[in-house]
Amino acid sequence: MNTPARPHIMTEHLTVHYGRQRVLQDISLAIPDRQITAIIGPSGCGKTTLLKSFNRLIELQENVRVSGKVLVDGENIFDPQIDVTRLRKKMGLLLQRPQVLPMSIFDNVAYGRRIHGCKNRRLLGEIVEKYLTMAGLWDEVRDRLHGPASQLSIGQQQRLCLARALAVEPEIILCDEPTSALDPASTQHIEQIFMELKKDYTIVIVTHILRQARRLADHVLFLYLGELVEHGPAHRIFDTPQQARTRDYILGIIS
Protein backbone atom coordinates (compact mmCIF):
# COMPACT_ATOMS: atom_id res chain seq x y z
CA MET A 1 0.00 0.00 0.00
CA ASN A 2 3.02 2.23 0.16
CA THR A 3 3.27 2.80 -3.53
CA PRO A 4 0.49 5.13 -4.61
CA ALA A 5 -1.95 3.31 -6.87
CA ARG A 6 -3.21 4.84 -10.09
CA PRO A 7 -4.89 8.11 -9.12
CA HIS A 8 -8.64 8.05 -9.56
CA ILE A 9 -9.21 11.70 -8.79
CA MET A 10 -6.64 14.44 -9.20
CA THR A 11 -6.85 18.15 -8.62
CA GLU A 12 -4.53 20.74 -10.11
CA HIS A 13 -4.33 24.17 -8.49
CA LEU A 14 -7.94 23.94 -7.35
CA THR A 15 -9.08 27.20 -5.77
CA VAL A 16 -12.63 27.84 -4.58
CA HIS A 17 -14.17 31.12 -3.46
CA TYR A 18 -17.55 31.69 -1.84
CA GLY A 19 -18.16 35.31 -2.70
CA ARG A 20 -15.01 37.06 -1.55
CA GLN A 21 -14.01 34.39 0.88
CA ARG A 22 -11.40 31.96 -0.31
CA VAL A 23 -12.24 28.49 0.95
CA LEU A 24 -9.72 26.37 -0.90
CA GLN A 25 -6.38 27.61 -2.08
CA ASP A 26 -4.29 26.04 -4.80
CA ILE A 27 -4.95 22.41 -3.97
CA SER A 28 -3.09 19.83 -6.01
CA LEU A 29 -3.53 16.24 -4.96
CA ALA A 30 -4.10 12.71 -6.12
CA ILE A 31 -6.59 10.26 -4.70
CA PRO A 32 -5.58 6.64 -5.27
CA ASP A 33 -7.85 4.10 -6.88
CA ARG A 34 -9.54 1.52 -4.64
CA GLN A 35 -8.24 2.79 -1.36
CA ILE A 36 -9.76 4.74 1.46
CA THR A 37 -8.61 8.33 1.47
CA ALA A 38 -9.41 10.36 4.56
CA ILE A 39 -9.63 14.14 4.45
CA ILE A 40 -8.88 15.44 7.92
CA GLY A 41 -8.60 18.89 9.39
CA PRO A 42 -10.34 21.24 11.81
CA SER A 43 -13.89 22.52 11.23
CA GLY A 44 -14.24 25.09 8.49
CA CYS A 45 -10.98 24.19 6.78
CA GLY A 46 -12.69 23.35 3.48
CA LYS A 47 -12.97 19.56 3.76
CA THR A 48 -16.59 19.44 2.64
CA THR A 49 -15.97 21.96 -0.13
CA LEU A 50 -13.14 19.82 -1.45
CA LEU A 51 -15.31 16.71 -1.33
CA LYS A 52 -18.18 18.41 -3.14
CA SER A 53 -15.84 19.75 -5.80
CA PHE A 54 -15.27 16.19 -6.97
CA ASN A 55 -18.85 15.74 -8.18
CA ARG A 56 -19.51 19.43 -8.84
CA LEU A 57 -22.12 19.65 -6.11
CA ILE A 58 -20.51 22.90 -4.96
CA GLU A 59 -22.08 24.48 -8.00
CA LEU A 60 -25.36 24.43 -6.09
CA GLN A 61 -23.95 26.89 -3.55
CA GLU A 62 -24.49 30.62 -3.88
CA ASN A 63 -21.76 32.81 -5.41
CA VAL A 64 -19.24 30.05 -5.82
CA ARG A 65 -16.19 30.50 -8.05
CA VAL A 66 -13.92 27.63 -8.96
CA SER A 67 -10.59 27.77 -10.73
CA GLY A 68 -8.06 25.07 -11.46
CA LYS A 69 -8.82 21.54 -12.52
CA VAL A 70 -10.38 18.42 -11.11
CA LEU A 71 -9.59 15.30 -13.11
CA VAL A 72 -11.64 12.17 -12.68
CA ASP A 73 -10.28 9.24 -14.67
CA GLY A 74 -8.15 11.80 -16.45
CA GLU A 75 -11.05 13.98 -17.61
CA ASN A 76 -11.37 17.58 -16.46
CA ILE A 77 -14.82 17.64 -14.90
CA PHE A 78 -15.23 21.39 -15.33
CA ASP A 79 -14.93 20.99 -19.09
CA PRO A 80 -18.19 22.26 -20.64
CA GLN A 81 -18.37 19.04 -22.67
CA ILE A 82 -18.79 16.96 -19.51
CA ASP A 83 -22.28 15.72 -18.73
CA VAL A 84 -22.66 16.47 -15.04
CA THR A 85 -25.30 13.79 -14.49
CA ARG A 86 -22.93 11.17 -15.87
CA LEU A 87 -20.14 12.45 -13.65
CA ARG A 88 -22.35 12.27 -10.58
CA LYS A 89 -23.50 8.79 -11.49
CA LYS A 90 -19.89 7.74 -11.08
CA MET A 91 -19.89 8.90 -7.47
CA GLY A 92 -22.07 7.97 -4.56
CA LEU A 93 -22.45 10.51 -1.80
CA LEU A 94 -23.10 9.99 1.90
CA LEU A 95 -23.92 13.06 3.93
CA GLN A 96 -23.39 13.82 7.57
CA ARG A 97 -27.07 13.39 8.35
CA PRO A 98 -28.60 10.64 6.25
CA GLN A 99 -31.04 12.21 3.83
CA VAL A 100 -33.57 9.60 2.73
CA LEU A 101 -35.95 10.46 -0.08
CA PRO A 102 -39.68 10.84 0.63
CA MET A 103 -40.60 7.42 -0.72
CA SER A 104 -40.54 3.77 0.28
CA ILE A 105 -37.37 1.88 1.18
CA PHE A 106 -37.57 0.04 -2.13
CA ASP A 107 -38.01 3.23 -4.14
CA ASN A 108 -35.14 4.92 -2.32
CA VAL A 109 -32.74 2.29 -3.59
CA ALA A 110 -34.39 2.00 -7.01
CA TYR A 111 -34.59 5.77 -7.57
CA GLY A 112 -31.11 6.20 -9.00
CA ARG A 113 -31.46 3.28 -11.38
CA ARG A 114 -34.87 4.45 -12.50
CA ILE A 115 -33.68 7.92 -13.42
CA HIS A 116 -30.80 6.37 -15.30
CA GLY A 117 -33.25 4.44 -17.41
CA CYS A 118 -33.91 1.07 -15.75
CA LYS A 119 -37.62 0.25 -15.95
CA ASN A 120 -37.58 -3.55 -15.56
CA ARG A 121 -39.35 -4.35 -12.29
CA ARG A 122 -37.73 -7.72 -11.79
CA LEU A 123 -34.27 -6.33 -12.40
CA LEU A 124 -34.97 -3.44 -10.03
CA GLY A 125 -36.06 -5.95 -7.40
CA GLU A 126 -32.77 -7.80 -7.76
CA ILE A 127 -30.80 -4.58 -7.60
CA VAL A 128 -32.60 -3.46 -4.46
CA GLU A 129 -31.92 -6.77 -2.72
CA LYS A 130 -28.28 -6.87 -3.81
CA TYR A 131 -27.38 -3.41 -2.58
CA LEU A 132 -29.43 -3.53 0.59
CA THR A 133 -27.55 -6.73 1.39
CA MET A 134 -24.27 -5.04 0.58
CA ALA A 135 -25.13 -2.20 2.94
CA GLY A 136 -26.04 -4.72 5.64
CA LEU A 137 -29.67 -3.67 5.78
CA TRP A 138 -31.54 -6.36 3.85
CA ASP A 139 -32.39 -8.62 6.77
CA GLU A 140 -33.76 -5.71 8.79
CA VAL A 141 -36.05 -4.35 6.09
CA ARG A 142 -36.97 -7.26 3.82
CA ASP A 143 -40.49 -7.42 5.27
CA ARG A 144 -41.24 -3.74 4.93
CA LEU A 145 -39.65 -2.74 1.66
CA HIS A 146 -42.69 -0.71 0.74
CA GLY A 147 -42.92 1.09 4.05
CA PRO A 148 -41.71 4.66 4.43
CA ALA A 149 -37.95 5.09 4.61
CA SER A 150 -38.35 7.89 7.12
CA GLN A 151 -39.41 5.42 9.81
CA LEU A 152 -36.02 3.72 9.91
CA SER A 153 -33.57 4.60 12.68
CA ILE A 154 -30.80 7.07 11.83
CA GLY A 155 -28.24 4.28 11.59
CA GLN A 156 -30.49 2.30 9.26
CA GLN A 157 -31.18 5.42 7.22
CA GLN A 158 -27.45 5.95 6.70
CA ARG A 159 -27.06 2.37 5.49
CA LEU A 160 -30.08 2.90 3.22
CA CYS A 161 -28.35 5.97 1.79
CA LEU A 162 -25.28 3.83 1.22
CA ALA A 163 -27.36 1.19 -0.57
CA ARG A 164 -28.99 3.93 -2.64
CA ALA A 165 -25.59 5.30 -3.59
CA LEU A 166 -24.22 1.85 -4.46
CA ALA A 167 -27.25 0.96 -6.57
CA VAL A 168 -26.24 3.51 -9.20
CA GLU A 169 -23.03 1.49 -9.59
CA PRO A 170 -20.57 4.26 -8.90
CA GLU A 171 -16.81 3.85 -8.90
CA ILE A 172 -16.20 6.33 -6.12
CA ILE A 173 -17.95 6.82 -2.79
CA LEU A 174 -17.73 10.28 -1.27
CA CYS A 175 -18.60 10.55 2.42
CA ASP A 176 -18.97 13.71 4.45
CA GLU A 177 -18.56 12.72 8.11
CA PRO A 178 -20.84 9.76 7.49
CA THR A 179 -20.87 8.52 11.05
CA SER A 180 -21.01 11.73 13.04
CA ALA A 181 -24.77 11.49 13.59
CA LEU A 182 -24.67 7.77 14.39
CA ASP A 183 -24.35 5.77 17.60
CA PRO A 184 -21.18 3.68 18.16
CA ALA A 185 -22.73 0.40 16.98
CA SER A 186 -23.96 1.90 13.72
CA THR A 187 -20.61 3.63 13.25
CA GLN A 188 -18.79 0.35 13.59
CA HIS A 189 -21.23 -1.24 11.17
CA ILE A 190 -20.62 1.42 8.53
CA GLU A 191 -16.85 1.24 9.00
CA GLN A 192 -16.89 -2.53 8.50
CA ILE A 193 -18.83 -2.08 5.29
CA PHE A 194 -16.26 0.46 4.08
CA MET A 195 -13.44 -1.96 4.70
CA GLU A 196 -15.29 -4.50 2.55
CA LEU A 197 -16.12 -1.99 -0.17
CA LYS A 198 -12.62 -0.68 -0.71
CA LYS A 199 -11.79 -3.78 -2.73
CA ASP A 200 -14.02 -2.47 -5.49
CA TYR A 201 -14.48 1.22 -4.83
CA THR A 202 -12.43 4.32 -4.31
CA ILE A 203 -13.62 5.80 -1.05
CA VAL A 204 -13.08 9.38 0.04
CA ILE A 205 -14.15 10.13 3.57
CA VAL A 206 -14.19 13.50 5.30
CA THR A 207 -13.82 13.05 9.00
CA HIS A 208 -12.92 15.09 12.02
CA ILE A 209 -12.49 11.94 14.11
CA LEU A 210 -8.78 11.15 14.00
CA ARG A 211 -9.23 7.67 15.38
CA GLN A 212 -11.63 6.89 12.57
CA ALA A 213 -9.10 8.10 10.02
CA ARG A 214 -6.47 5.87 11.68
CA ARG A 215 -8.78 2.88 11.60
CA LEU A 216 -9.90 3.26 8.00
CA ALA A 217 -7.56 5.28 5.89
CA ASP A 218 -4.86 4.11 3.55
CA HIS A 219 -4.17 7.63 2.43
CA VAL A 220 -4.61 10.90 4.32
CA LEU A 221 -5.03 14.52 3.24
CA PHE A 222 -4.61 17.17 5.92
CA LEU A 223 -6.30 20.47 5.21
CA TYR A 224 -5.79 23.55 7.29
CA LEU A 225 -7.53 26.88 6.58
CA GLY A 226 -8.14 25.96 2.96
CA GLU A 227 -4.60 24.80 2.28
CA LEU A 228 -3.44 21.28 1.68
CA VAL A 229 -0.73 21.04 4.31
CA GLU A 230 0.32 17.46 3.85
CA HIS A 231 -0.81 14.31 2.18
CA GLY A 232 0.49 10.80 1.89
CA PRO A 233 0.05 7.25 3.12
CA ALA A 234 -1.83 7.12 6.40
CA HIS A 235 0.93 5.59 8.51
CA ARG A 236 3.40 8.25 7.40
CA ILE A 237 1.06 11.12 8.17
CA PHE A 238 0.19 9.70 11.56
CA ASP A 239 3.60 8.36 12.58
CA THR A 240 6.07 10.74 11.02
CA PRO A 241 4.32 13.93 9.94
CA GLN A 242 6.66 16.23 8.08
CA GLN A 243 4.91 19.50 8.82
CA ALA A 244 4.68 21.12 12.22
CA ARG A 245 0.98 21.93 11.70
CA THR A 246 0.13 18.32 10.90
CA ARG A 247 1.97 17.14 14.00
CA ASP A 248 0.23 19.72 16.17
CA TYR A 249 -3.18 18.77 14.79
CA ILE A 250 -2.62 15.06 15.33
CA LEU A 251 -1.42 15.70 18.85
CA GLY A 252 -4.48 17.85 19.47
CA ILE A 253 -2.59 21.08 19.95
CA ILE A 254 -4.37 22.98 17.17
CA SER A 255 -7.95 22.53 16.20
Added chain:
Amino acid sequence: MDLRKIEESVFKFLMLTSVVCVVGSLLFILGTVFIKGWHALSLDMLVKTPQGGYYLGKEGGILNAITGSIVLGIGATLFALVLSLPLAVYLNLYLRKNSRRAFIMRFFLDVLWGIPSIVYGAFGFTVMIFFKLQASLLAAIITVGLLILPIMARSMDEVLKTIPFELTEASFAMGATRLETAMQVVLKQVLGGLVTAVLISFGRGIGDAASVLFTASFTDSLPYSLFKPVATLPLAIFFQLGTPFPEVQERGYAAALVLAILILAVSIAGRLISGKFTRHVLR
Protein backbone atom coordinates in the same frame (compact mmCIF):
# COMPACT_ATOMS: atom_id res chain seq x y z
CA MET B 1 -46.88 38.95 41.69
CA ASP B 2 -43.94 38.10 39.53
CA LEU B 3 -43.74 40.40 36.50
CA ARG B 4 -42.92 37.54 34.17
CA LYS B 5 -46.02 35.68 35.23
CA ILE B 6 -48.19 38.73 34.54
CA GLU B 7 -46.55 39.07 31.15
CA GLU B 8 -47.26 35.43 30.42
CA SER B 9 -50.93 35.65 31.37
CA VAL B 10 -51.48 38.92 29.48
CA PHE B 11 -50.15 37.32 26.32
CA LYS B 12 -52.11 34.16 26.89
CA PHE B 13 -55.23 36.29 27.18
CA LEU B 14 -54.43 38.13 23.93
CA MET B 15 -53.85 34.89 22.09
CA LEU B 16 -57.03 33.31 23.35
CA THR B 17 -58.96 36.44 22.40
CA SER B 18 -57.76 36.27 18.84
CA VAL B 19 -58.52 32.56 18.63
CA VAL B 20 -62.06 33.25 19.83
CA CYS B 21 -62.43 36.15 17.36
CA VAL B 22 -61.28 34.08 14.40
CA VAL B 23 -63.23 30.92 15.17
CA GLY B 24 -66.18 33.00 16.37
CA SER B 25 -66.45 35.08 13.22
CA LEU B 26 -66.30 31.97 11.05
CA LEU B 27 -69.10 30.35 13.06
CA PHE B 28 -71.02 33.63 13.08
CA ILE B 29 -70.89 33.92 9.29
CA LEU B 30 -71.86 30.31 8.73
CA GLY B 31 -74.58 30.59 11.36
CA THR B 32 -76.09 33.72 9.83
CA VAL B 33 -76.15 32.24 6.36
CA PHE B 34 -77.60 29.03 7.69
CA ILE B 35 -80.36 30.62 9.74
CA LYS B 36 -81.37 33.01 7.01
CA GLY B 37 -81.12 30.56 4.16
CA TRP B 38 -82.02 27.11 5.24
CA HIS B 39 -85.79 27.70 5.04
CA ALA B 40 -85.46 28.39 1.35
CA LEU B 41 -83.09 25.47 0.79
CA SER B 42 -85.11 22.74 -0.85
CA LEU B 43 -84.45 19.96 -3.29
CA ASP B 44 -85.93 22.18 -6.01
CA MET B 45 -83.23 24.78 -5.31
CA LEU B 46 -80.53 22.22 -5.98
CA VAL B 47 -81.90 20.31 -8.95
CA LYS B 48 -83.83 22.86 -10.99
CA THR B 49 -82.85 25.80 -13.09
CA PRO B 50 -84.79 29.05 -12.67
CA GLN B 51 -88.23 28.82 -14.24
CA GLY B 52 -90.28 31.76 -15.44
CA GLY B 53 -90.68 34.29 -12.65
CA TYR B 54 -88.06 32.72 -10.41
CA TYR B 55 -86.69 36.10 -9.48
CA LEU B 56 -90.17 37.15 -8.41
CA GLY B 57 -90.38 34.24 -6.01
CA LYS B 58 -91.86 31.55 -8.22
CA GLU B 59 -90.76 28.09 -9.41
CA GLY B 60 -87.22 26.86 -9.94
CA GLY B 61 -83.77 26.61 -8.40
CA ILE B 62 -80.16 27.57 -8.85
CA LEU B 63 -78.77 24.50 -10.57
CA ASN B 64 -77.56 26.79 -13.36
CA ALA B 65 -75.39 28.70 -10.89
CA ILE B 66 -74.20 25.60 -9.03
CA THR B 67 -73.06 23.81 -12.17
CA GLY B 68 -71.75 27.05 -13.67
CA SER B 69 -69.65 27.79 -10.60
CA ILE B 70 -68.27 24.26 -10.45
CA VAL B 71 -67.31 24.26 -14.11
CA LEU B 72 -65.86 27.75 -13.88
CA GLY B 73 -64.02 26.98 -10.63
CA ILE B 74 -62.47 23.80 -12.00
CA GLY B 75 -61.57 25.44 -15.30
CA ALA B 76 -59.98 28.48 -13.69
CA THR B 77 -58.12 26.32 -11.15
CA LEU B 78 -56.70 24.09 -13.89
CA PHE B 79 -55.74 27.14 -15.94
CA ALA B 80 -53.94 28.68 -12.95
CA LEU B 81 -52.37 25.34 -12.02
CA VAL B 82 -50.84 24.85 -15.44
CA LEU B 83 -49.09 28.21 -15.05
CA SER B 84 -48.39 28.23 -11.30
CA LEU B 85 -46.72 24.89 -10.80
CA PRO B 86 -43.96 25.40 -13.39
CA LEU B 87 -43.50 28.94 -12.10
CA ALA B 88 -43.13 27.84 -8.49
CA VAL B 89 -40.79 24.99 -9.45
CA TYR B 90 -38.71 27.37 -11.54
CA LEU B 91 -38.44 29.87 -8.68
CA ASN B 92 -37.29 27.23 -6.21
CA LEU B 93 -35.34 24.64 -8.14
CA TYR B 94 -33.92 26.43 -11.12
CA LEU B 95 -33.09 29.83 -9.68
CA ARG B 96 -30.69 30.46 -6.83
CA LYS B 97 -31.99 31.59 -3.47
CA ASN B 98 -31.00 35.24 -3.74
CA SER B 99 -31.33 35.53 -7.49
CA ARG B 100 -32.49 38.88 -8.82
CA ARG B 101 -34.92 37.28 -11.22
CA ALA B 102 -36.65 35.34 -8.44
CA PHE B 103 -36.92 38.51 -6.37
CA ILE B 104 -38.55 40.42 -9.24
CA MET B 105 -40.95 37.59 -10.03
CA ARG B 106 -42.05 37.25 -6.42
CA PHE B 107 -42.53 41.00 -6.21
CA PHE B 108 -44.74 40.98 -9.33
CA LEU B 109 -46.81 38.10 -8.00
CA ASP B 110 -47.29 39.90 -4.70
CA VAL B 111 -48.47 43.02 -6.52
CA LEU B 112 -50.86 40.95 -8.65
CA TRP B 113 -52.20 39.31 -5.49
CA GLY B 114 -53.13 42.74 -4.18
CA ILE B 115 -55.09 43.88 -7.24
CA PRO B 116 -58.85 43.95 -6.51
CA SER B 117 -60.92 41.42 -8.42
CA ILE B 118 -63.12 44.10 -10.01
CA VAL B 119 -59.97 45.33 -11.77
CA TYR B 120 -59.40 41.86 -13.15
CA GLY B 121 -63.04 41.90 -14.26
CA ALA B 122 -62.64 45.24 -15.99
CA PHE B 123 -59.39 44.06 -17.60
CA GLY B 124 -61.02 40.85 -18.84
CA PHE B 125 -63.91 42.88 -20.19
CA THR B 126 -61.57 45.20 -22.10
CA VAL B 127 -59.70 42.29 -23.62
CA MET B 128 -62.98 40.62 -24.56
CA ILE B 129 -64.15 43.71 -26.38
CA PHE B 130 -60.83 44.00 -28.13
CA PHE B 131 -61.21 40.47 -29.49
CA LYS B 132 -64.92 41.08 -30.17
CA LEU B 133 -65.92 38.25 -27.84
CA GLN B 134 -69.05 38.19 -25.77
CA ALA B 135 -69.21 37.40 -22.09
CA SER B 136 -68.64 33.66 -21.88
CA LEU B 137 -67.46 30.74 -19.80
CA LEU B 138 -64.09 30.89 -21.54
CA ALA B 139 -63.60 34.59 -20.78
CA ALA B 140 -64.58 33.96 -17.17
CA ILE B 141 -62.21 31.00 -16.84
CA ILE B 142 -59.32 33.11 -18.09
CA THR B 143 -60.19 36.10 -15.92
CA VAL B 144 -60.73 34.10 -12.73
CA GLY B 145 -57.66 32.00 -13.60
CA LEU B 146 -55.54 35.14 -13.74
CA LEU B 147 -57.13 36.34 -10.50
CA ILE B 148 -56.12 33.22 -8.59
CA LEU B 149 -52.81 32.67 -10.38
CA PRO B 150 -50.73 34.82 -7.99
CA ILE B 151 -52.44 33.24 -4.98
CA MET B 152 -51.71 29.73 -6.18
CA ALA B 153 -48.18 30.47 -7.40
CA ARG B 154 -47.11 32.25 -4.22
CA SER B 155 -48.68 29.62 -1.94
CA MET B 156 -46.89 26.88 -3.86
CA ASP B 157 -43.73 28.95 -3.73
CA GLU B 158 -43.93 29.18 0.05
CA VAL B 159 -44.52 25.42 0.27
CA LEU B 160 -41.55 24.66 -1.98
CA LYS B 161 -39.32 26.95 0.07
CA THR B 162 -39.60 24.49 2.95
CA ILE B 163 -37.76 21.78 0.99
CA PRO B 164 -34.48 21.15 2.76
CA PHE B 165 -31.42 21.85 0.61
CA GLU B 166 -29.98 18.46 1.56
CA LEU B 167 -32.93 16.69 -0.06
CA THR B 168 -32.40 18.23 -3.49
CA GLU B 169 -28.66 17.83 -3.02
CA ALA B 170 -29.08 14.10 -2.33
CA SER B 171 -31.06 13.72 -5.54
CA PHE B 172 -28.60 15.74 -7.64
CA ALA B 173 -25.74 13.71 -6.17
CA MET B 174 -27.17 10.60 -7.82
CA GLY B 175 -27.04 12.24 -11.21
CA ALA B 176 -30.67 13.36 -11.32
CA THR B 177 -31.56 16.37 -13.42
CA ARG B 178 -33.47 19.30 -11.96
CA LEU B 179 -36.69 18.12 -13.56
CA GLU B 180 -36.33 14.58 -12.17
CA THR B 181 -35.56 16.01 -8.77
CA ALA B 182 -38.59 18.29 -8.96
CA MET B 183 -41.08 15.73 -10.22
CA GLN B 184 -39.96 12.61 -8.38
CA VAL B 185 -38.56 13.86 -5.09
CA VAL B 186 -39.69 17.38 -4.30
CA LEU B 187 -43.31 17.02 -5.37
CA LYS B 188 -43.68 13.84 -3.33
CA GLN B 189 -42.45 15.67 -0.28
CA VAL B 190 -44.75 18.70 -0.64
CA LEU B 191 -47.82 17.21 -2.31
CA GLY B 192 -50.02 17.95 0.71
CA GLY B 193 -48.99 21.59 0.73
CA LEU B 194 -49.53 21.92 -3.01
CA VAL B 195 -53.05 20.49 -2.71
CA THR B 196 -53.77 23.06 -0.01
CA ALA B 197 -52.50 25.82 -2.31
CA VAL B 198 -54.79 24.60 -5.09
CA LEU B 199 -57.78 24.40 -2.74
CA ILE B 200 -57.24 27.90 -1.36
CA SER B 201 -57.14 29.22 -4.90
CA PHE B 202 -60.20 27.23 -5.92
CA GLY B 203 -62.14 28.62 -2.97
CA ARG B 204 -61.07 32.15 -3.79
CA GLY B 205 -61.94 31.75 -7.46
CA ILE B 206 -65.30 30.10 -7.08
CA GLY B 207 -66.44 32.69 -4.57
CA ASP B 208 -65.50 35.81 -6.46
CA ALA B 209 -68.32 37.95 -7.85
CA ALA B 210 -66.66 41.06 -9.23
CA SER B 211 -64.41 39.35 -11.76
CA VAL B 212 -67.27 37.40 -13.34
CA LEU B 213 -69.77 40.25 -13.37
CA PHE B 214 -68.79 41.41 -16.87
CA THR B 215 -66.89 38.41 -18.13
CA ALA B 216 -69.30 35.54 -17.39
CA SER B 217 -72.49 37.54 -17.38
CA PHE B 218 -75.43 35.41 -16.20
CA THR B 219 -77.87 32.98 -17.68
CA ASP B 220 -80.75 30.81 -16.60
CA SER B 221 -79.53 27.81 -18.55
CA LEU B 222 -76.96 25.24 -17.61
CA PRO B 223 -73.42 25.74 -18.91
CA TYR B 224 -73.26 24.09 -22.31
CA SER B 225 -70.66 25.98 -24.30
CA LEU B 226 -67.32 27.64 -23.60
CA PHE B 227 -68.44 30.55 -25.71
CA LYS B 228 -71.76 31.27 -24.04
CA PRO B 229 -72.49 33.18 -20.82
CA VAL B 230 -72.49 31.12 -17.63
CA ALA B 231 -74.26 31.54 -14.30
CA THR B 232 -72.28 31.63 -11.06
CA LEU B 233 -73.27 31.32 -7.41
CA PRO B 234 -71.76 34.64 -6.29
CA LEU B 235 -73.82 36.49 -8.89
CA ALA B 236 -76.92 34.42 -8.07
CA ILE B 237 -76.49 35.57 -4.47
CA PHE B 238 -75.89 39.13 -5.57
CA PHE B 239 -78.97 39.33 -7.81
CA GLN B 240 -81.31 37.63 -5.37
CA LEU B 241 -80.23 39.70 -2.39
CA GLY B 242 -80.74 42.77 -4.55
CA THR B 243 -84.45 42.12 -5.11
CA PRO B 244 -87.09 43.67 -2.87
CA PHE B 245 -88.84 40.33 -2.21
CA PRO B 246 -88.08 38.66 1.14
CA GLU B 247 -88.60 35.14 -0.23
CA VAL B 248 -86.10 35.79 -3.03
CA GLN B 249 -83.62 37.28 -0.58
CA GLU B 250 -83.98 34.15 1.48
CA ARG B 251 -83.04 32.15 -1.60
CA GLY B 252 -79.97 34.34 -1.89
CA TYR B 253 -78.90 33.20 1.55
CA ALA B 254 -79.67 29.62 0.55
CA ALA B 255 -77.38 30.07 -2.45
CA ALA B 256 -74.68 31.44 -0.13
CA LEU B 257 -75.11 28.37 2.05
CA VAL B 258 -74.71 26.12 -0.99
CA LEU B 259 -71.53 27.97 -1.97
CA ALA B 260 -70.08 27.66 1.54
CA ILE B 261 -70.90 23.94 1.70
CA LEU B 262 -69.42 23.41 -1.74
CA ILE B 263 -66.11 24.99 -0.78
CA LEU B 264 -66.06 23.11 2.52
CA ALA B 265 -66.74 19.78 0.78
CA VAL B 266 -63.98 20.37 -1.77
CA SER B 267 -61.50 21.23 0.99
CA ILE B 268 -62.33 18.15 3.02
CA ALA B 269 -62.20 15.89 -0.03
CA GLY B 270 -58.86 17.39 -1.03
CA ARG B 271 -57.40 16.79 2.41
CA LEU B 272 -58.57 13.20 2.43
CA ILE B 273 -57.12 12.53 -1.00
CA SER B 274 -53.78 14.20 -0.31
CA GLY B 275 -53.54 12.36 3.01
CA LYS B 276 -53.31 9.13 1.06
CA PHE B 277 -50.18 10.34 -0.71
CA THR B 278 -48.27 11.64 2.28
CA ARG B 279 -47.27 8.31 3.77
CA HIS B 280 -43.65 8.71 2.76
CA VAL B 281 -43.23 12.38 3.59
CA LEU B 282 -40.16 13.19 5.69
CA ARG B 283 -40.84 15.12 8.87
